[in-house]
Amino acid sequence: MLESVRRLGRLALRFLQRLGKATLFLLGLLGALAALCKRPGLIVKQLYSLGVLSLPIIAMSGLFVGMVLGLQGYANLVDFGATSTLGTVVALSLVRELGPVLAALLYAARAGSALTAEIGLMKVTEQLACMQMMAVDPFARVFAPRFVAGFIAMPLLAGIFTAIGVLGGYFVAVKQLGVDSGAFWSQMQASVGLVDDVIKGVVIKSIAFGWVANWIAVFEGYDAIPTSEGISLATTRTVVNTALVVLALDFVLTAIFFGV
Amino acid sequence: MSAVTHSAAIPIPDAAPLITVRNLSFRRGSRIIFENVDLAIPRGKITAIMGPSGTGKTTLLRLIGGQIRPDAGRIDVDGACVHELGRRELYQLRKRMSMLFQSGALFTDLSVYDNVAFPLREHTRLPESFIRTLTLMKLEAVGLRGARHLMPSELSGGMARRAALARAIALDPMMIMYDEPFSGQDPITMGVLVKLIRTLNDALGLTSIIVSHDVKETASIADYIYLISDGSVVDHGTPQALEHSRSGWVEQFLHALPDGPMSFHYPAPTYAHDLALAEGPALA
Amino acid sequence: MVAIKKLELAVGVFVALGLVAFFMLAMKVSNIAELGEDKGYKVTARFESIGGLKIRAPVSLAGVRIGRVANIGLDTQTYEAVVTLSIDPQYDRLPTDSSASILTSGLLGEQYVGLEPGGMDTYLKNGSTLKLTQSALVLEKLIARMITGAADSEGSSKKP
Numbered sequence: 001m002l003e004s005v006r007r008l009g010r011l012a013l014r015f016l017q018r019l020g021k022a023t024l025f026l027l028g029l030l031g032a033l034a035a036l037c038k039r040p041g042l043i044v045k046q047l048y049s050l051g052v053l054s055l056p057i058i059a060m061s062g063l064f065v066g067m068v069l070g071l072q073g074y075a076n077l078v079d080f081g082a083t084s085t086l087g088t089v090v091a092l093s094l095v096r097e098l099g100p101v102l103a104a105l106l107y108a109a110r111a112g113s114a115l116t117a118e119i120g121l122m123k124v125t126e127q128l129a130c131m132q133m134m135a136v137d138p139f140a141r142v143f144a145p146r147f148v149a150g151f152i153a154m155p156l157l158a159g160i161f162t163a164i165g166v167l168g169g170y171f172v173a174v175k176q177l178g179v180d181s182g183a184f185w186s187q188m189q190a191s192v193g194l195v196d197d198v199i200k201g202v203v204i205k206s207i208a209f210g211w212v213a214n215w216i217a218v219f220e221g222y223d224a225i226p227t228s229e230g231i232s233l234a235t236t237r238t239v240v241n242t243a244l245v246v247l248a249l250d251f252v253l254t255a256i257f258f259g260v
Numbered sequence: 261m262s263a264v265t266h267s268a269a270i271p272i273p274d275a276a277p278l279i280t281v282r283n284l285s286f287r288r289g290s291r292i293i294f295e296n297v298d299l300a301i302p303r304g305k306i307t308a309i310m311g312p313s314g315t316g317k318t319t320l321l322r323l324i325g326g327q328i329r330p331d332a333g334r335i336d337v338d339g340a341c342v343h344e345l346g347r348r349e350l351y352q353l354r355k356r357m358s359m360l361f362q363s364g365a366l367f368t369d370l371s372v373y374d375n376v377a378f379p380l381r382e383h384t385r386l387p388e389s390f391i392r393t394l395t396l397m398k399l400e401a402v403g404l405r406g407a408r409h410l411m412p413s414e415l416s417g418g419m420a421r422r423a424a425l426a427r428a429i430a431l432d433p434m435m436i437m438y439d440e441p442f443s444g445q446d447p448i449t450m451g452v453l454v455k456l457i458r459t460l461n462d463a464l465g466l467t468s469i470i471v472s473h474d475v476k477e478t479a480s481i482a483d484y485i486y487l488i489s490d491g492s493v494v495d496h497g498t499p500q501a502l503e504h505s506r507s508g509w510v511e512q513f514l515h516a517l518p519d520g521p522m523s524f525h526y527p528a529p530t531y532a533h534d535l536a537l538a539e540g541p542a543l544a
Numbered sequence: 545m546v547a548i549k550k551l552e553l554a555v556g557v558f559v560a561l562g563l564v565a566f567f568m569l570a571m572k573v574s575n576i577a578e579l580g581e582d583k584g585y586k587v588t589a590r591f592e593s594i595g596g597l598k599i600r601a602p603v604s605l606a607g608v609r610i611g612r613v614a615n616i617g618l619d620t621q622t623y624e625a626v627v628t629l630s631i632d633p634q635y636d637r638l639p640t641d642s643s644a645s646i647l648t649s650g651l652l653g654e655q656y657v658g659l660e661p662g663g664m665d666t667y668l669k670n671g672s673t674l675k676l677t678q679s680a681l682v683l684e685k686l687i688a689r690m691i692t693g694a695a696d697s698e699g700s701s702k703k704p
Contacts, residue, residue: 051555055561084649085649095569122367133325134354134358135355136378136379136383159569163565163568189572189574190654192574192575193574
């Protein structure tokens with residue numbers, strides 16, 4: 001009994017220790033931002049590998065999620081003769097929840113894990129130590145550009161995911177199931193608010209998710225034990241922790257913005 | 261120079277050493293890596309630090325480079341105490357130090373050319389045409405001018421190390437630290453590297469520190485050798501002097517003898533006791 | 545350098561796509577017009593009950609959306625709901641004796657305010673009040689009425 005309480009205490013302490021380390025790391029990242037402003041090229045390069053290369057999976061997933069929403073929504077609404085509200089159903093689910101959340105989860109799997117692995121491998125192969133010995137700060141040269149690029153990419157990806165999802169829903173509802181096109185869009189427009197739904201949903205949520213997803217990914221790489229096993233553990237932790245934190249954060253944000 | 265076992269006095273082979281290490285102690289957890297180590301690295305010479313694997317030779321280089329801090333003692337590089345410098349001064353000092361890592365540590369996302377140009381682009385505001393000239397000069401010095409478009413993954417181990425060497429001399433440093441430059445290389449590559457290290461040292465007026473356990477190659481170019489074992493300096497002197505050392509340990513290490521003061525066995529209770537053959541207490 | 549140009553191009557396309565996506569979300573999915581200041585004229589209507597009517601619900605006439613619910617309040621004297629409607633300025637020829645009722649789109653759809661035009665020659669303007677209103681149908685009351693109605697008709701043993 002006493003032993004299990006102690007184990008709980010140890011776990012809590014270890015968690016706090018890691019959280020403290022991650023916070024210090026974040027401060028280091030923010031401290032390197034000034035130096036980064038002089039080198040926008042570094043961010044562009046990372047925007048390519050984090051944003052552009054994530055585009056296919058984001059676009060495909062958005063399309064399918066939108067199409068599924070269209071089908072499911074139709075199947076449920078058709079019994080009440082309310083298929084004209086399908087546009088509302090599809091758009092609200094995407095804009096408020098599915099767009100930012102799924103985009104963040106896909107981002108963690110596609111880009112976050114790669115980020116962790118890349119930084120972890122740079123650590124294993126002494127590239128980071130070498131950079132330090134060359135008097136180049138890895139925070140300014142390696143960590144901060146990746147963090148900032150990811151932070152910029154996340155809202156863009158979430159926006160693309162959501163927009164393509166709405167188009168996917170439109171395709172299924174209007175082209176396949178014969179819902180009236182005008183009703184689809186006008187019902188959607190009537191109930192989706194720019195500030196209340198689009199800004200509070202996609203924009204703010206994806207900014208928050210981008211912050212934590214990239215923080216976790218870069219930190220896990222930085223903190224990885226420099227062995228092949230350590231890196232594989234770190235990549236796994238990136239995906240798992242990002243998923244957990246994003247979903248928990250989503251609950252909090254939903255409660256704040258959309259809770260009654 | 262006479263061979264002194266366990267140097268208590270501070271050995272200063274030259275008048276104004278570039279690096280002096282005094283009473284250095286460093287431990288990792290409870291494991292002692294260094295205990296009261298004194299070293300002096302003379303300017304313009306090649307100094308080798310040799311010892312068996314796992315004696316913390318790489319750690320010593322990292323201590324000199326200021327990447328980790330000693331628990332006691334001090335390290336002075338060119339008159340400045342490394343671990344007392346602020347971040348800015350340390351980075352200024354590091355621009356004049358250079359280190360060749362064991363793996364080469366080339367940046368895998370950059371080509372050979374961009375790797376060599378990296379320190380120039382980071383630390384200077386030279387126009388690209390200037391950087392190109394300098395980079396090609398450094399690549400020519402290591403014989404890799406033709407390989408400049410290759411990516412690090414396309415290089416052999418020896419080529420990677422030469423490319424890393426070209427990068428290490430890009431900023432014309434005052435010193436280079438070589439971490440195991442010969443390990444895992446074929447004889448021809450080793451020969452090339454040995455010659456390269458010597459040539460660069462003399463041509464550029466560098467101070468070189470080689471950390472290695474490859475006795476033959478290191479002894480062939482080193483001007484002065486420190487032998488480290490179990491966290492302290494066992495012996496030091498010129499290669500010739502060490503050759504005639506009467507210390508059993510030095511002889512065993514330099515001539516790669518399997519038997520000698522250094523045991524093949526990790527400390528253990530007697531074999532018979534472990535196998536439960538002996539009666540009574542076998543462990544001292 | 546060619547590689548870097550290509551990379552920059554790809555990143556540019558990516559950022560542009562992201563902006564287009566947000567533009568679409570703003571213009572096509574949501575209604576950006578509501579963000580601008582409300583240019584419509586205000587008409588109030590009093591209802592006994594508004595059911596589940598919400599702010600921003602559409603106001604429509606003959607199925608055409610002509611405005612929105614701008615505000616919902618309660619008159620503490622009469623215990624009536626006071627609904628302020630914002631009617632788009634181009635619909636400025638609505639007779640003053642028009643009636644407003646709270647309707648539901650579909651069985652479970654959103655509630656909205658439906659206007660029924662009257663026959664007067666004077667038109668509604670800013671600050672007018674609609675006299676004729678019909679409250680929202682509350683499902684529970686409807687069901688209750690049906691049940692009591694069924695109980696009443698049992699005696700006469702006639703089924704409608």
